[in-house]
Amino acid sequence: MTGRELTVLSREWCHLCHDLIAALEPLLAELGWTCRVVDVDRHPELEARWDELVPVVLHGDTELCHYHLDAAAVRAYCQGFPLESAP
Numbered sequence: 001m002t003g004r005e006l007t008v009l010s011r012e013w014c015h016l017c018h019d020l021i022a023a024l025e026p027l028l029a030e031l032g033w034t035c036r037v038v039d040v041d042r043h044p045e046l047e048a049r050w051d052e053l054v055p056v057v058l059h060g061d062t063e064l065c066h067y068h069l070d071a072a073a074v075r076a077y078c079q080g081f082p083l084e085s086a087p
Contacts, residue, residue, distance in 0.1 A: 004033045004081070006064070006074070009040050009056040016067060017055040023069045024057065031078045 006028065010017035021037060028035050040046045040054055050056050053066040057074060059081070064074050 004078075005059075006033060006035050006078075007058045008035055008037045009046060009050050009054050009058065010037050011041055011054055012039055014054060020055045020057070020069045023071070024074070027069075027071055027074060028078075031075065033078050 006024075008017070008021055008024065010021065021035070024035060038046065040050055050066075056066040057064040057069070059077065062077075064070065064077055
C-alpha cells in the first residue's frame, strides 16, 4: 500500500479528470490524506489497463471510483484505513 496517499490516473486534456481532482482535494485535506496525479498517457502500462476508465482514484491497487468522484466511497475508505484495534 501507499500510506495515506491516493493516486488519480488522469489525462491532461480530460475535463472529467480536472473536475474530479478539484472535488477530491478538499476532501483529502479534511481527512489528512494527499493525492498524486499520474498522466496515463505517459505510462503505456497504465494506459493499457485503465484507458477508458480515466479518471480513476486508486489506493495502491484498490480502485475507489472512476469517471466521477464517489465522495462517500473515498471518505469511508480513508476513514477506515488502516484498520486499527481499539486500545
